[in-house]
Amino acid sequence: MLTLVRRATSSLRLRFLHNQCNLERIRSHRLHTSGLYGFDLLKTPKGFQRFVDEAIERSSELVTYISGMPSSAEIIRAMDEISDAVCSVVDSAELCRHTHPDREFVEEANKASMRINEYLHYLNTNHSLYHAVMKVEKDPNLLSKEAKRAAHYLRVDFEKGGIHLAADKLDRVNQLHVDIAHLCREFSENIITDPGSVDIFPASRIPKHLHHLFKPIYGLNSSTLRGSSGSRDNIKEKGFQITTEPGTLSSILQWASDAEVRKMAYIQGNSVPHANLAVLDKLIAARHEIAQIMGYKSYAEFAVRPNMASSPEVVMSFLFEMSKMIRPKADEEFKAIRDFKKARTGQICEDLEPWDEAYFTGMMKSSAYNLDSSVVASYFPLHQCIEGLKVLVESLFGATFRSIPLAPGESWHPDVLKMSLHHPEEGDLGYLYLDLCSRKDKYPGCAHFAIKGGRRLSETEYQLPVVALVCNFAGSRSSSSAKLNHWEVETLFHEFGHALHSLLSRTDYQHFSGTRVVLDLAETPSNLFEYYAWDYRVLRKFARHYSTGEVIPEKLVESMQGARKMFAATDLQRQIFYALIDQTLFGEQLSRQRDTTSVVADLKRQYTSWKHVEGTHWQTRFNHLLNYGAGYYSYLYAKCFAATIWKKLCQEDPLSLATGTALRTKFLEHGGAKDPADLLTDLVGDGILQSRDGGIVPDLTSLCDEMKLEECGQEHVVL
Incomplete structure (x- = not known):
């Protein structure tokens, strides 16, 4: 900032x-x-x-x-x-x-x-x-x-920030920072105010279990109109207006059997907000100008220099290596999806489209593992998932979450919960607000928000951290119908990893509290805690059927794990693609005038197995370009770090106090107060990092092993 x-x-x-x-x-x-x-x-x-x-x-x-x-x-x-x-x-x-x-x-x-x-x-200044x-x-x-x-x-x-610059250059940098703040706000507001929509007739083209998500609309049925002399009331046809914000779009792409409905929703959802094309161009130009004034070739170089990677060249070599490593398996998965579609539709010559992916991979997972998402969700009522967070802190850290009554005016919505993280010997460690359910005009994604950072006030007094977890799950916390899909459970655990990083931090200075670390380390705890959402030893502690109280069956979890692995290469390839977009848009080559849509299209054709759909511009919804400008690669760094930490430290006994003590004392409590390379090696020993061209990249071995890939890039020097 x-x-x-x-x-x-x-x-x-x-x-x-x-x-x-x-x-x-x-x-x-x-x-x-x-x-x-x-x-x-x-x-x-x-x-x-x-x-x-x-x-x-x-x-x-x-x-x-x-x-x-x-x-x-x-x-x-x-x-x-x-x-x-x-x-x-x-x-x-x-x-x-x-x-x-x-x-x-x-x-x-x-x-x-x-x-x-x-x-x-x-x-x-x-x-x-x-x-x-x-x-x-x-x-x-x-x-x-x-x-x-x-x-x-x-x-x-x-x-x-440019304080060492001449006065005229510093004034320009300051103005550019102000402009960038306005552009980022405009970009975010456009996503909310222009989510896009499509009208679908008849209503039967939409799966019944999704009807509650959409606005009913009525229109004239032209075929009835031609053959009827009756009143207009008799020829109106019910349909739905689908707002193509990300969550709703995801539901349509996964569940709508009508390919034309999926196509319309995909194209519309990936073509809004159109206004952000110009906003993004201005943002790229402003950041590039700052970088040049500061003596850097690109904004990517300016942004990456303080991180472990240290340069865009190191980042790109890491991304290219991952892309090459994953491509053969991703191509195999693409072919399997295409063959499945041809078998299901009977259209031998029909190609595989981007709007087919979620629908057919969902069917393939269900077919291979006899999975029903509604059955899975029945074991994850929201209140039980919150209990799962309590299980984690008690098992790992010997602490408990205590519900705290909200004072008048303290909460911003009736659904908000407040809890203290309490340790029997140390007292309260911090405070957590939970705002987990969707509502109109709320932030559309899931995120961890700091409210107050921890810091030492004196030898005996500590300012406790205060954070909020914000998600957009359907339903209300007070409703027995509020159940999470498992991907939502994984998301909750991901954001909880961020919260724990903040709550358990015990730095002297707020400047280093919790997640205030170098960017390419920040996502490591969150990625690590995703593993807890998949481990049966953890799930059996809290995942219970909403009506019977039955513990989630181990065979069901094994099926979920198997389905998760079916398209792991495709999922990872998508994240590599996102990171390449981020690096390229803010890279040196963007000093020339280039159309961001053509850049994205070229990268998709080159580094994924999927085609680009002409007329779409997905990047106008990619809000990680704002806060993670040239830093989205950090998610992939974190994925590699987390895979190694899980394998070496957590996998054998993920809920042990010894595991939690190591996580807390060697990693989480230090925030950004220690060198990130030292933190990681202290936690799991040598082999987690590799040096490359003056920067640091994660070792890929654990992730390769997890995904059953054979080439893991072992030619680099292990630190």
Whole structure:
């Protein structure tokens, strides 16, 4: 985001005049939880204005203090407290914008977000702060390794913001950052406001179990009209208007037997919002200009440099290696799907289309393993899945989730739950909000939102992390009909991995709290916890039939696991394709004018087994281009890291306290306070990383073994 909020912050308590005032504010946040997210100022939408005012006032006090050049330790603490104050506004506004049903709250959160981002540009171009940080980094007497690391990354982030540039160039960089923030917001809002729709007649073309998802519509039946002289009421035909937002589109592509319905939904869903074509062009151009001003060949180089990979060349070589490794098996899977379609339709010459994939792979999985998705879902009522999260923390960490009553005004919707993660010896470790069910105008995906980062306030006091998990599952938590498909269970566990990273973090500085790590490490805990959603030893602890209470049968789980592996290469190839899109759009070659749709089409033809459908522009819905610009490859890094961690540490006894202790003490609690390579090797030993051209890539062996691939690229030096 910007220098001081580099994935957020933390801080030791400042020992100077204003400290007591700040500590009282923190205590007030804890004890008088009558505003949104427990912030007393957020009792009303207008409270966001004062929330920003106080953050700016407090930060300005700290800027003045730092300008007086106190000790190195106090400079770092003060810098971190600035970041904590600002991040509280940024993170709260972001969560509110995506989830609050009250438009006035959303509008005020938008205003707060823009104001605080403008202030952040001031902070990130403040030379007094920059000089103070440079002084600290050179101080040989700074005792804490974490403080030294904080000083280094603060200095790097200041320079990443362009503070070392000439005034005219810095002004241009600042304006570009403002423009990018507006473009990202416009891109996201377009996805919500223009989801696309198609009208389907007659209603019988849509599977009955999906009817509740769509708006009934009525139109004239032309064939009846030609042969009837009756009234118009007798010739109206019922149909459905399908809104092609991602979740609904996925349901149609999986369940609609009518190929024309699937085709119409696929094309429409992958052709909106059209306005984002221009927005994306502007975003690419703005980021490229920033990179050039900063002395980089491309935005990809600018973005990847601080990460483990260190350069786009290392990322691309990693992606090409994975693509080559997976292609033969992906092609075999494609041929199997095509042959299955021909056998089912009787059309020998018919080709396999992109809108066929979900439908026919679903049928193939059901046929091979006698799977019925409704039967699977019957073992995953939402309340039982929440119990599954409780099982994980109790078994692995000896902790419990305790339900906490929400104070008036603290919640943004009646469905929201609040829990504390409590350890019998350590007390509360952090707080978790759960907002899991879909509703109108809510963020359409699933995500982990930080609200407050952890940080050490004194030798005896710690600011506990506060996070929210936001998902879009159908139904209400209070309804017995709320059941999850297994892919939704996997998604819940994925996001829970992020939450645990935040809740178990115990860094001195908020700047390194939880998920505030280098980008190509951030998705590792979330990918690791996906494994828990597939392991029968875990599932039998909580997956019970919604009406009978029967534990999920082991044979059913084995069938689910078998079905999962049927098209694993196709799934992985898709993720490689997404990462290649991300790297290419923000890469050096985009310095020339290029049509993003043609770039995506070329990459799909070259690196997947599937064709591109002319007229579609899927990238206009790929919102990972915003926050993960040139960083989507990190999901594949995480997939490899997680495969190795699971195999070496968790697979033998995934729920043991010993496994959990290792995960917590060697990895999760350190957040970004330690070098990522050290974290990974401390956790599972040598062999998890490989050096390549000055960067680091994951070892592919565990993932190859898991997918039963034979070529694993062993020619690189193992660290």
